[in-house]
Amino acid sequence: MIETIVKNLEANSVDAWRIREENIESEEYFFVGNKVDLGRAKKVKKYEVTVYRDFEEGEKKYRGSSTVTISPGTAVEEIVHSIQEAFFAAGFVKNPWYPMAPKFSRRFRTDEHYLHDLSGDAIGAIFDNERPSNSWLNSVEIFVTRNGYRILNSEGLDAAFSKYRTYIESIVSSSGREEVELYDQLLLALPDVERISERISRLLLLVGERANAVPTPALDRIPVVLTGEPVREVMRYYLKQANARLKYDRISEVEPGDSVQSGESGDKITLEVVPELEGSYFSLPVDNDGFLIGKRTVIEKGILKDYWGDIKYSHYLGIEPTGAVLNFSVGPGSLSIDEMRKVDHLEVTNFSAVDVDETTGDFGGEIRLGWYFDGSKRIALSGGSVTGNLRELESIYLSKETELDGDYYGPRSISIEGLKVSGE
Amino acid sequence: MKVEDSRYLNDKRDMMKKLVCSLGRDFPYVSVLGTDVRGKQYQVMTTGISVNDSRWSERGFVLRVHDGRGYFEFSFNEMENQSVEEIVKYVGRKLSAFRKSMNENSLDASAVPMFEEEESKLCFNDEVGILPGSLSAGETIDRLSSFKDRAHEFSDEVVNVMALMENVQVSKLFISSRRELSQSYIWSQGYLYVVARRNKKTKYSMKGFSGLKGLEILDEMEAFVGKVVENARLLLSAERIDPGEYDVICSPDVAGLIAHEAFGHGVEMDMFVKGRAKAVEYLGKRVASELVTMHDGAAGVREVSSYAFDDEGCLAKDTVIIENGILKRGISDLISASVLGTEPTGNGKRESYERKAYARMTNTYFSPGKDDLKDMIESIDYGFLLEDYYSGMEDPKNWGIQCVIAYGREIKKGQFTGRIVSPVMMTGYVPSLLKSISMVSGDFKLSGTGACGKGHKEFAKVSAGGPYIKAKARLG
Numbered sequence: 001m002i003e004t005i006v007k008n009l010e011a012n013s014v015d016a017w018r019i020r021e022e023n024i025e026s027e028e029y030f031f032v033g034n035k036v037d038l039g040r041a042k043k044v045k046k047y048e049v050t051v052y053r054d055f056e057e058g059e060k061k062y063r064g065s066s067t068v069t070i071s072p073g074t075a076v077e078e079i080v081h082s083i084q085e086a087f088f089a090a091g092f093v094k095n096p097w098y099p100m101a102p103k104f105s106r107r108f109r110t111d112e113h114y115l116h117d118l119s120g121d122a123i124g125a126i127f128d129n130e131r132p133s134n135s136w137l138n139s140v141e142i143f144v145t146r147n148g149y150r151i152l153n154s155e156g157l158d159a160a161f162s163k164y165r166t167y168i169e170s171i172v173s174s175s176g177r178e179e180v181e182l183y184d185q186l187l188l189a190l191p192d193v194e195r196i197s198e199r200i201s202r203l204l205l206l207v208g209e210r211a212n213a214v215p216t217p218a219l220d221r222i223p224v225v226l227t228g229e230p231v232r233e234v235m236r237y238y239l240k241q242a243n244a245r246l247k248y249d250r251i252s253e254v255e256p257g258d259s260v261q262s263g264e265s266g267d268k269i270t271l272e273v274v275p276e277l278e279g280s281y282f283s284l285p286v287d288n289d290g291f292l293i294g295k296r297t298v299i300e301k302g303i304l305k306d307y308w309g310d311i312k313y314s315h316y317l318g319i320e321p322t323g324a325v326l327n328f329s330v331g332p333g334s335l336s337i338d339e340m341r342k343v344d345h346l347e348v349t350n351f352s353a354v355d356v357d358e359t360t361g362d363f364g365g366e367i368r369l370g371w372y373f374d375g376s377k378r379i380a381l382s383g384g385s386v387t388g389n390l391r392e393l394e395s396i397y398l399s400k401e402t403e404l405d406g407d408y409y410g411p412r413s414i415s416i417e418g419l420k421v422s423g424e
Numbered sequence: 425m426k427v428e429d430s431r432y433l434n435d436k437r438d439m440m441k442k443l444v445c446s447l448g449r450d451f452p453y454v455s456v457l458g459t460d461v462r463g464k465q466y467q468v469m470t471t472g473i474s475v476n477d478s479r480w481s482e483r484g485f486v487l488r489v490h491d492g493r494g495y496f497e498f499s500f501n502e503m504e505n506q507s508v509e510e511i512v513k514y515v516g517r518k519l520s521a522f523r524k525s526m527n528e529n530s531l532d533a534s535a536v537p538m539f540e541e542e543e544s545k546l547c548f549n550d551e552v553g554i555l556p557g558s559l560s561a562g563e564t565i566d567r568l569s570s571f572k573d574r575a576h577e578f579s580d581e582v583v584n585v586m587a588l589m590e591n592v593q594v595s596k597l598f599i600s601s602r603r604e605l606s607q608s609y610i611w612s613q614g615y616l617y618v619v620a621r622r623n624k625k626t627k628y629s630m631k632g633f634s635g636l637k638g639l640e641i642l643d644e645m646e647a648f649v650g651k652v653v654e655n656a657r658l659l660l661s662a663e664r665i666d667p668g669e670y671d672v673i674c675s676p677d678v679a680g681l682i683a684h685e686a687f688g689h690g691v692e693m694d695m696f697v698k699g700r701a702k703a704v705e706y707l708g709k710r711v712a713s714e715l716v717t718m719h720d721g722a723a724g725v726r727e728v729s730s731y732a733f734d735d736e737g738c739l740a741k742d743t744v745i746i747e748n749g750i751l752k753r754g755i756s757d758l759i760s761a762s763v764l765g766t767e768p769t770g771n772g773k774r775e776s777y778e779r780k781a782y783a784r785m786t787n788t789y790f791s792p793g794k795d796d797l798k799d800m801i802e803s804i805d806y807g808f809l810l811e812d813y814y815s816g817m818e819d820p821k822n823w824g825i826q827c828v829i830a831y832g833r834e835i836k837k838g839q840f841t842g843r844i845v846s847p848v849m850m851t852g853y854v855p856s857l858l859k860s861i862s863m864v865s866g867d868f869k870l871s872g873t874g875a876c877g878k879g880h881k882e883f884a885k886v887s888a889g890g891p892y893i894k895a896k897a898r899l900g
Contacts, residue, residue, distance in 0.1 A: 024778075027518075027521075027522075028780070029522075029525075030780065031531075032697060032698050034531055034532070035531065035532045036526060036531065036532075037494060037495075037536055037697075037759060037763070038494065038495050038496070038497065038536075038759065038780065039494075039496045039497075039518075039519070039522035040496070040497040040498070040499070040780060041496075041497075041498050041499075041514075041518040041522075042498070042499040042500070042778055043498075043499075043500050043514070044499060044500060044501050044778055045501065045502065046501075064473070065474075066474075066475045066476060066561075067476040067477060068476075068477050069477045071501050072502045073501070073503065073504060074432075074483075085561075086475075088560075088561060089475040089562075090475070091562070092473070092475070092561055092562040092565045093473045093474060093475055093565075095472045095473060116524075116525065119525060120525055120528060120529065123525065123529045123531070127531065138698055138700060139698045139700070169879060169880075169881070171698070173699075173700075173821070178822070179821070180821060180822055181700060181819075181821040181822075183880075185879070185880055185881070218667065218668075220667070248471055249469065249471050249472075250470070250471065250584045251584070251619065253621075253624070253626070351826075352817040352818075352819055352824060352826040353815065353826060353880075355814070355828050355849075357814070357847075359619060359626055359627075359628050360626055360627055360628070360847075362847050364828060364849045364900075365826065365849075366824060366825070366851040368819065382822075382824075383824060383852075383853075384851060384898075384900070385667075385826070385851045385900045387664070387667075387847075387900050389664075420664070420667055420900060421667070421900075422667030422668070422849070422851065422898060422900025423667075424898075
């Protein structure tokens with residue numbers, strides 16, 4: 001198929017092109033309790049073809065592009081029509097010129113595994129857990145996937161790699177004051193049995209806490225300690241402020257040398273983009289352009305040092321590209337989690353959804369599980385919400401303890417002053 | 425103008441029948457769904473232009489068999505004459521491995537009864553006003569560019585504008601031993617998004633447009649350019665709300681979000697099977713004020729999730745979920761209906777042929793009432809009119825709700841004060857919110873922009889809406 005596409009791209013004299021081939025094979029299990037009510041398998045191949053068209057107006061050079069998807073079995077006449085239509089459309093896409101990923105050829109080696117063995121590991125890690133008496137696994141979905149990629153372009157680039165993806169969605173339930181549940185999604189490269197097992201055990205303990213939670217009272221302004229996923233999403237806001245595309249699109253306002261924080265007291269954030277994190281599904285050798293992904297410290301002690309981004313937007317900002325990196329890490333802070341928990345505070349581990357707006361800095365979420373510490377007692381809470389704006393904080397402290405979670409490595413907890421808590 | 429069939433699917437029809445016939449020798453039930461979804465997305469921003477295939481584009485097949493114990497599926501996208509027998513062998517191998525995996529882990533497969541299909545033949549081709557191919561890429565970009573330019577002309581405070589339009593033709597062919605169903609329809613959506621900045625404060629306003637329509641959506645978008653700029657600038661002077669409980673009037677799109685999050689997700693019947701839905705305890709009981717009637721259905725109205733049959737070959741229906749405040753029934757996919765022994769409601773939807781079908785919403789809405797919006801505003805001593813939203817999330821087990829609303833207009837003694845609060849987080853216990861509904865307007869509007877996830881994945885096209893509703897809500 002690739003030969004057919006390339007032949008027709010060249011026959012239609014396009015100015016440049018990129019092809020991304022993806023082969024996907026998966027095994028999927030859908031459990032209700034410990035019984036599976038559906039099994040699935042998948043074997044799919046796709047081609048994403050980007051056609052570029054160069055043109056000039058006055059002194060200025062432009063590069064338009066248009067991307068089409070092609071499935072196996074598509075007739076040659078339809079492929080030719082798609083390419084011609086995309087090339088025509090690209091002539092109206094008046095974007096400033098930018099370079100393609102440079103020529104290189106490499107097959108990145110990956111250890112091969114049988115999907116059946118991997119899904120067996122994941123299933124075992126989930127169901128072999130010891131469980132607290134009042135908590136249980138309500139339902140679990142397991143997706144174990146092998147993705148193979150090949151990226152080629154008209155400059156002569158030809159890169160290929162494959163990776164494994166283990167996605168586990170778990171619902172845990174518990175019965176206390178009432179029957180409650182917690183939702184969790186875990187995304188790993190290979191099914192790391194120890195991490196899956198620890199995650200499930202922790203979830204079962206947390207849902208037990210929620211089962212006895214009381215409604216959140218109106219606490220208004222109190223230090224809010226965020227732990228786990230909400231920390232990752234707050235830190236992602238700072239990551240995005242350093243992104244070349246968001247800068248070019250006038251969403252991020254920070255310039256190198258400016259603070260990405262807003263003058264609040266506490267810890268200063270140091271953040272880097274990294275191609276590899278151990279066990280992360282998001283670790284990649286090259287991005288979708290086929291550009292070799294690099295590492296860069298983009299925020300140092302709260303100050304924007306440099307942007308990060310793909311080849312197009314980096315060229316627009318006049319910086320060296322890092323590639324479209326997917327992993328990021330944040331340096332540890334000055335307080336231990338125990339120190340954060342010493343004063344009166346609200347700690348939240350689970351929101352219904354963490355809503356962080358990259359444009360405005362607005363933050364909010366309904367509390368599914370939190371704890372109020374009034375100086376003597378730690379009381380489990382549920383309901384109500386935490387809202388605020390990350391550009392209007394009074395203080396932010398990062399924990400000394402760090403953790404790895406998906407595409408993030410960094411502080412496990414943060415303590416924030418300046419957020420509002422709504423409750424009964 | 426009539427939407428044409430997919431030539432690709434018509435070419436594969438005989439092979440799909442051959443596949444059903446071959447597998448039918450080993451399995452008591454076999455079906456195959458073929459999908460051919462093609463679309464284009466045109467986006468003009470202040471900072472750049474793009475024209476790409478729609479991210480909803482897909483072309484492939486999903487095969488479902490029942491082996492006497494339960495269902496098993498296989499998604500694939502290569503089907504030539506010579507590959508039919510290879511697919512048959514592959515399915516056999518994968519199903520054996522699946523059963524073996526359960527045995528190795530000492531786990532059971534649930535016994536899922538096989539749904540007995542009635543014979544059915546259907547060929548549905550929808551109609552739209554202007555077919556997407558009627559404008560060239562250049563003409564479409566020119567139209568969207570003119571919206572962007574006009575938005576900038578309104579104010580220097582506008583720092584970025586996005587005008588986006590997407591047209592998608594959905595063609596599906598479902599074949600089993602007893603059914604042969606085909607449908608082709610077009611949905612379109614558009615967004616106007618304006619970012620405004622003043623004294624380092626940044627806000628944005630977004631307006632979505634959608635429907636079973638073609639290029640006529642561009643005219644609707646054009647009429648709203650000024651309004652979206654005005655809203656973005658209005659938000660620059662917005663304040664944060666003091667947390668508390670307030671009298672509110674929800675606009676049709678906020679009411680739709682409540683319908684979707686509050687009782688749409690809460691009555692998806694795969695949640696009944698898992699014991700994740702509080703709704704089970706309330707069937708036949710009061711869950712809302714008697715002014716509230718709520719529907720879900722692909723057949724009842726025309727919006728982006730209106731179709732003739734779902735992704736499991738079940739015909740579209742209109743389901744009354746709440747009738748005059750009483751919870752009547754849920755919405756189901758085929759497997760949950762088989763397990764629960766109920767009739768499927770035509771709500772088995774897949775993100776694509778590569779994904780499982782779940783019980784999913786179609787068009788979810790409150791029925792209109794008899795009140796007048798002006799009377800509703802005048803009835804409020806202190807409260808807010810809530811308009812537009814950014815996101816929502818439900819908790820079907822405990823009936824919690826989270827709605828992130830774009831802004832609220834303050835009302836004092838029945839009059840707007842001009843004060844704006846933004847953003848507004850609405851949270852609370854769903855029945856308390858719905859039981860507090862005291863007025864329902866005669867307006868009716870649906871919107872189907874964006875996508876709905878099942879949890880945090882499996883995105884599907886849905887619409888939601890209804891009239892203006894007056895209620896009491898906790899805002900923060």
